[in-house]
Amino acid sequence: MAEFAAVVLAGGRARRLGGVDKVLLPVGGRTLLDRTLDAVAEADPLVVVGPPRTTARAVRWTAEDPPGGGPLAGLQAGLAQLPAETRAVAVLAGDHPHLTPATIARLLAALRATPDSAGAVLVDAQDRPQWLVGVWDVSALRGAMPAEVHNRPLRAALAPLAPVHVPAIESEASDVDTPDDLRNARTAQE
Template identity: 50%
Template sequence: MTAYAAVVLSGGTARRMGGVDKPARPVGGRPMLHRVLAAVADAEPRLVVGPAGPVPDGVRVTREEPPGGGPVAATAAGLALLDPGTPTVALLAADLPLLTPAAVVDLRRALDGSTADGACYVDDDGRRQQLCGVWRVAALRAAVERLAAERDGSVDGAPVRRLLAGLAVREVSWSGSGPPPWFDCDTDEDVRRAEEWTR
């Protein structure tokens, strides 16, 4: 398979959890952020975009501009640190505690076997889980530039769906064993459900 990088977005405000440091919340005894990073342990480089916190060795941390500027600004900050020749990148939310290496491999295979710009999971209702996907770096960079041009040079506060509008996306349904890798934790109840799945 094609070599890949990983950009993990960890700068959300976690309003539905009272503003806690959501990526640092443990699930199955490990912070959610660390679980996501473990799922992409073979990526090079691995980048976290968001407030600095403890990360495993070899993981680089950067911030979006402006800080708190949202997932598109964070995506742009992560892409800016990738070498020009990096072919693909896993673009992931930091609150995916059930993501596994096998699930990432499925996404990479889906993209490698297609002419699409990216591959992402879809949930049981058919909704794209766009921050649980693998994307062609050139296509993402072009999308950031296009969106910035549409917004007078800034992607601050832009929604991810606007960034990815117009890109060819290969939708992947989870068919493996175990819980859905796209499950994200937005509430305390979500964290409890994830804990149950990891037991």
């Protein structure tokens, strides 16, 4: 077993992108999902929450029940796939084109450096936590999950854990929610 696991949320509806399966959109010759999976290639297990798709890496697929319950429900479904002995988990959205293994390594290092902390999250230039780019203590994360997770905000469960803030470098906090975001991600890869 690797030092940490990963849960990648890839079940959103991409309304602002016209409902396309956005994690399959290409950026720099790779899908957004594969680019995100590359950042956590060392994770074991590597769990993806959403409908099964073709990926460049072997992953464990799962889905929230019922589907469409939002990120918190997806996180709960992903956590259920982790072995009991898993101590740390990267929690990511599947639409981050600029994450790298170095991003995840910085988050892991921040978590280890502050043993009293339940997690470490990337923050953008305005110091806003990116709740879907973080590494968490699994037991703290499981303990923070509310009884009802469907259609509840992820921030409501994660913010009380007071994670360490890790400043993003360049565009690593960016995600793809709109056509402009996709265009910017593709331009940055040229």
